[in-house]
Amino acid sequence: MQxxxxxxxARIPSDPIQRAWVALxxxxxxxxxxxxxxxxxxxxxxxxxxxxxWELERAGTPTRPKDLAIPLFxxxxxxxxxxxxxxxxxxxxxxxxxxxxxxxxxxPTAKGFALRKAMWAVYAPAMEEALKRINDKEALELARLxxxxxxxxxxxxxxxx
Amino acid sequence: MQxxxxxxxARIPSDPIQRAWVALxxxxxxxxxxxxxxxxxxxxxxxxxxxxxWELERAGTPTRPKDLAIPLFxxxxxxxxxxxxxxxxxxxxxxxxxxxxxxxxxxPTAKGFALRKAMWAVYAPAMEEALKRINDKEALELARLxxxxxxxxxxxxxxxx
DNA sequence: CCCTGATTGTTGCATGCGCAACCAAAACTC
DNA sequence: GAGTTTTGGTTGCGCATGCAACAATCAGGG
Numbered sequence: 001m002q003x004x005x006x007x008x009x010a011r012i013p014s015d016p017i018q019r020a021w022v023a024l025x026x027x028x029x030x031x032x033x034x035x036x037x038x039x040x041x042x043x044x045x046x047x048x049x050x051x052x053x054w055e056l057e058r059a060g061t062p063t064r065p066k067d068l069a070i071p072l073f074x075x076x077x078x079x080x081x082x083x084x085x086x087x088x089x090x091x092x093x094x095x096x097x098x099x100x101x102x103x104x105x106x107x108p109t110a111k112g113f114a115l116r117k118a119m120w121a122v123y124a125p126a127m128e129e130a131l132k133r134i135n136d137k138e139a140l141e142l143a144r145l146x147x148x149x150x151x152x153x154x155x156x157x158x159x160x161x
Numbered sequence: 162m163q164x165x166x167x168x169x170x171a172r173i174p175s176d177p178i179q180r181a182w183v184a185l186x187x188x189x190x191x192x193x194x195x196x197x198x199x200x201x202x203x204x205x206x207x208x209x210x211x212x213x214x215w216e217l218e219r220a221g222t223p224t225r226p227k228d229l230a231i232p233l234f235x236x237x238x239x240x241x242x243x244x245x246x247x248x249x250x251x252x253x254x255x256x257x258x259x260x261x262x263x264x265x266x267x268x269p270t271a272k273g274f275a276l277r278k279a280m281w282a283v284y285a286p287a288m289e290e291a292l293k294r295i296n297d298k299e300a301l302e303l304a305r306l307x308x309x310x311x312x313x314x315x316x317x318x319x320x321x322x
Numbered sequence: 323c324c325c326t327g328a329t330t331g332t333t334g335c336a337t338g339c340g341c342a343a344c345c346a347a348a349a350c351t352c
Numbered sequence: 353g354a355g356t357t358t359t360g361g362t363t364g365c366g367c368a369t370g371c372a373a374c375a376a377t378c379a380g381g382g
Contacts, residue, residue, distance in 0.1 A: 017289065237330075330376085
């Protein structure tokens with residue numbers, strides 16, 4: 001009396017999958033935390049602020065929130081409030097959008113540019129430190145596996161010099 | 162006039178390191194989100210609740226918060242409030258600790274056991290689904306690289322049957 | 323025993339977040 | 353071009369979170 005083998009869609013993840021899941025959760029939390037701490041200790045804002053500033057800078061031109069929300073993996077209302085805070089701190093400004101009066105364009109201020117640069121000066125070494133246990137070859141292999149896992153294409157992360 | 166090469170501690174992460182960093186951030190967020198959504202859609206609480214219940218169940222005996230906080234990568238005040246909510250829902254109970262009157266022991270209730278089981282029925286397939294793009298061999302390699310990166314030893318993640 | 327210091331756990335407060343409702347402008351339909 | 357739907361973005365509310373201060377107990381001297 002053999003079971004069909006087609007009915008049961010392996011409901012229990014294999015041990016290797018479970019190991020990968022656990023490692024992913026713990027290690028990402030751990031390194032994320034390390035870098036965030038470095039920024040906080042330097043009296044700088046959190047990484048999401050950097051990412052917004054970096055995306056705006058990279059775009060090179062005032063950008064709609066909706067065009068930022070997707071690459072940032074962020075929900076519209078999250079971005080809305082993030083921009084609220086950043087605008088209050090004078091890092092970005094909302095400027096009117098003539099083509100679509102519902103929205104607006106986001107543009108970093110001089111202070112915004114300066115802050116991104118200051119953050120990178122802390123962010124970069126912190127990233128280096130957090131990932132120091134693997135070498136470049138391992139890092140590439142790790143990135144490859146992660147991207148295969150997530151089906152995500154390559155994106156830049158920050159300043160190159 | 163050659164630079165010493167000893168002074169400058171590579172402050173800019175190499176491209177492979179940056180790629181690994183970005184991939185780690187995005188992919189971990191993405192798969193974490195996927196699994197949390199599955200639980201939410203099933204009307205179940207979030208993963209941290211599962212993890213607490215699982216650790217308690219795994220211990221097999223009433224356990225001090227401090228002995229949970231470390232393996233859970235959680236701060237004492239976070240655990241304190243998490244237990245508040247779980248206790249209010251009748252999933253765990255705080256029982257007096259004779260040896261140390263400062264603290265107490267945590268014990269899952271019958272409802273707590275049942276909930277963990279119900280969550281695993283959703284959690285396991287969701288994990289499987291979220292990680293389906295890699296096979297077992299790749300998962301092992303991924304786990305190995307992540308653990309090397311984080312310097313973290315193996316831990317179980319949940320029910321095996 | 324009393325004093326000091328470390329450990330264990332909780333809490334007040336301000337801030338942040340998720341959700342669902344909401345508004346205004348655009349786009350589409352007839 | 354009035355009516356409906358969709359899109360872009362914000363907001364009120366309740367809950368969660370981080371931080372720093374706090375209380376209570378324990379442990380180790382003198």
